[in-house]
Amino acid sequence: xxxxxxxxSAVRNTFRSKLRTTLTVLALFIGAFxxxxxxxxxAGVTDYVTKQVASLGTDDVxxxxxxxxxxxxxxxxxxxxxxxxxxxxxGTSLPGAGGSDPLTDADLAELAGIDGILxxxxxxxxxxxxIELDGGPQYEFSINPTSSITQADLLAxxxxxxxxxxxxxxxxxxxVESLGFADVEDAVGxxxxxxxxxxxxxxxxxxxxxxxxxxxxLLAAGAGANPALxxxxxDLQSARIDTGPARYPLAVAYFDPSQSVAGIxxxxxxxxxxxxxxxxxxxxxxxxxxxxxGIVGVLNAFAIxxxxxxxxxxVNTLLMSVQERTREIGLMKAxxxxxxxxxxxxxxxxxxxxxxxxxxxxITAVAIGTALNSILSAGPLSALPGLEILLFEPxxxxxxxxxxxxxxxxxxxxxxxxxxxxxxxxxxxxx
Amino acid sequence: xxxxxxxDARNISKAYGSGTGRFEALRxxxxxxxxxxxxxxxxxxxxxxxxxMHIIALLDVPDTGTVFFAGQDALSLPAKQISEVRxxxxxFVFQQFFLTPGASVLDNVTLPLKIAGVSSKLRKERGLxxxxxxxxxxxxxxxxxxxxxxxxQRVVISRAVVNxxxxxxxxxxxxxxxxxxxxxxxxxxxxxxxDLGITLVIVTHDEDLAARCDRQVFVHDGxxxxxxxxxxxxx
Numbered sequence: 185x186x187x188x189x190x191x192x193s194a195v196r197n198t199f200r201s202k203l204r205t206t207l208t209v210l211a212l213f214i215g216a217f218x219x220x221x222x223x224x225x226x227a228g229v230t231d232y233v234t235k236q237v238a239s240l241g242t243d244d245v246x247x248x249x250x251x252x253x254x255x256x257x258x259x260x261x262x263x264x265x266x267x268x269x270x271x272x273x274x275g276t277s278l279p280g281a282g283g284s285d286p287l288t289d290a291d292l293a294e295l296a297g298i299d300g301i302l303x304x305x306x307x308x309x310x311x312x313x314x315i316e317l318d319g320g321p322q323y324e325f326s327i328n329p330t331s332s333i334t335q336a337d338l339l340a341x342x343x344x345x346x347x348x349x350x351x352x353x354x355x356x357x358x359x360v361e362s363l364g365f366a367d368v369e370d371a372v373g374x375x376x377x378x379x380x381x382x383x384x385x386x387x388x389x390x391x392x393x394x395x396x397x398x399x400x401x402l403l404a405a406g407a408g409a410n411p412a413l414x415x416x417x418x419d420l421q422s423a424r425i426d427t428g429p430a431r432y433p434l435a436v437a438y439f440d441p442s443q444s445v446a447g448i449x450x451x452x453x454x455x456x457x458x459x460x461x462x463x464x465x466x467x468x469x470x471x472x473x474x475x476x477x478g479i480v481g482v483l484n485a486f487a488i489x490x491x492x493x494x495x496x497x498x499v500n501t502l503l504m505s506v507q508e509r510t511r512e513i514g515l516m517k518a519x520x521x522x523x524x525x526x527x528x529x530x531x532x533x534x535x536x537x538x539x540x541x542x543x544x545x546x547i548t549a550v551a552i553g554t555a556l557n558s559i560l561s562a563g564p565l566s567a568l569p570g571l572e573i574l575l576f577e578p579x580x581x582x583x584x585x586x587x588x589x590x591x592x593x594x595x596x597x598x599x600x601x602x603x604x605x606x607x608x609x610x611x612x613x614x615x
Numbered sequence: 616x617x618x619x620x621x622x623d624a625r626n627i628s629k630a631y632g633s634g635t636g637r638f639e640a641l642r643x644x645x646x647x648x649x650x651x652x653x654x655x656x657x658x659x660x661x662x663x664x665x666x667x668m669h670i671i672a673l674l675d676v677p678d679t680g681t682v683f684f685a686g687q688d689a690l691s692l693p694a695k696q697i698s699e700v701r702x703x704x705x706x707f708v709f710q711q712f713f714l715t716p717g718a719s720v721l722d723n724v725t726l727p728l729k730i731a732g733v734s735s736k737l738r739k740e741r742g743l744x745x746x747x748x749x750x751x752x753x754x755x756x757x758x759x760x761x762x763x764x765x766x767x768q769r770v771v772i773s774r775a776v777v778n779x780x781x782x783x784x785x786x787x788x789x790x791x792x793x794x795x796x797x798x799x800x801x802x803x804x805x806x807x808x809x810d811l812g813i814t815l816v817i818v819t820h821d822e823d824l825a826a827r828c829d830r831q832v833f834v835h836d837g838x839x840x841x842x843x844x845x846x847x848x849x850x
Binding site for chain 1: 695699702731
């Protein structure tokens with residue numbers, strides 16, 4: 185029997201007992217539907233978080249802070265050589281970085297001395313009073329201190345240029361209309377004015393070119409500014425008065441991103457030994473991802489339980505089918521069909537049932553999910569722009585279908601081998 | 616006759632069960648069937664006639680004894696070749712028809728060709744040609760279950776000849792039919808025997824049907840008790 189005939193016969197046999205096939209397919213449908221939605225939800229949230237965390241830094245940097253003092257050791261004795269005053273009020277947008285001591289220039293020099301660190305830049309906080317467009321209305325404005333090293337989730341324009349001498353800025357999308365731009369494209373390329381007050385109470389304005397418009401972000405609040413703009417603003421703000429030893433909440437250390445994971449880990453360990461905490465973007469992503477993966481894992485487990493129940497349904501359906509078709513199997517064997525082909529015929533039937541259930545389940549899940557997505561983004565999730573809660577990835581969809589077909593095929597092997605072992609004489613005598 | 620018999624079964628024994636429940640279906644039975652012959656295996660139910668047919672049709676394996684098909688020791692062949700012999704050389708007609716319900720008449724008839732791996736175009740051609748021969752061409756796309764008893768058995772015979780076999784095994788071919796339709800089916804089988812030279816092995820308890828065969832083999836309690844020939848062939 186040719187492979188195409190085998191498949192054709194298997195498909196036709198599937199539809200011979202319509203009610204039974206429908207019920208079995210329905211069980212698989214529920215599993216496929218659930219699995220597709222949970223996988224899509226996992227992918228959607230992960231994708232969103234990845235974009236959000238990418239707005240916290242690129243992948244060739246460590247974000248360095250002082251290791252927070254551990255409370256179990258009691259208060260740390262003061263040592264003028266190493267201790268630095270802690271303001272406790274240093275604002276930072278980075279999770280896990282708050283509450284620690286600031287970094288001094290001596291710390292930066294020590295970090296720069298570590299082998300493998302290409303350069304260390306302090307993160308300077310600048311306080312902007314307002315933003316305006318050519319004398320238009322003024323709005324409160326803040327610049328994310330780590331923005332010079334981040335990848336913004338852009339709606340239009342391009343990322344900041346690190347080594348450019350022009351002042352560049354990336355503004356959040358909710359400023360676009362307020363400032364008087366027609367749309368995001370209109371904002372890109374125009375010059376805005378930033379107002380700030382120096383230490384002596386004098387007001388200054390700085391011009392900056394809008395190079396990009398970013399999606400409102402959950403984690404990285406505020407606009408982005410390139411080093412040139414930050415330097416100029418900081419310079420103006422200090423009013424050229426020496427305010428004593430510089431203190432920075434955070435520093436950014438660059439390393440060679442092409443080295444191995446082990447090399448990066450070693451470097452990180454070395455920085456930790458020196459008394460600092462170094463986090464890569466992957467580390468920050470890792471914690472959040474672990475939580476998401478955990479939740480998705482639990483949801484997937486429910487879907488898998490549904491599929492296991494469905495697998496027994498397939499075994500049952502096909503065993504009944506083998507029983508019903510005993511004579512037919514006997515006849516085919518009498519006419520020279522080999523046991524192996526009989527096995528294939530029933531296994532293929534099982535796989536086809538799996539395909540039917542999974543394909544219908546996946547298509548329904550995508551259809552309902554897409555509709556749900558637009559309802560959710562417009563309604564309950566409108567506060568999280570850029571979040572597409574259900575992200576259907578082709579690879580995940582193919583994976584779900586393949587998994588279910590595999591489960592179905594495995595379930596079909598018991599009935600199929602029973603059919604294959606049937607003796608033609610006994611089968612033909614079967615009443 | 617000097618030519619090699621198409622089927623030559625020697626010293627066949629077959630028993631079912633074990634211990635006190637042991638039942639000897641066949642005891643040291645030998646049977647030769649020549650090419651182009653029509654042979655009736657006659658006996659009561661439980662006589663062992665069906666078991667004998669199953670063994671010479673290579674559907675079952677005897678406990679002892681040998682079966683030669685066209686001079687070749689069939690029992691020593693690998694399973695794959697035995698299946699192929701059944702597929703290519705044998706046609707089967709059963710009392711209970713064994714038609715696949717729901718499938719079309721054409722699909723039922725071409726099943727042996729499908730198993731043999733013949734392309735669907737050739738299958739259709741050959742199937743329609745055979746159905747035409749048995750005046751069933753207009754029923755090709757009907758469902759097999761919608762036919763009358765006589766039509767069903769003619770579909771079964773079509774299926775048996777579609778692969779151009781050298782032997783047709785018929786197990787009580789007229790058992791489920793009234794005498795008029797039974798007669799038509801009998802005629803069809805003997806026409807195949809006479810016109811195409813297909814060897815016919817019929818298992819029956821119907822003496823009239825047996826009498827139409829060249830030779831009758833009477834089986835009783837697992838042994839061949841007597842053989843007879845049609846007068847014109849006896850000479």
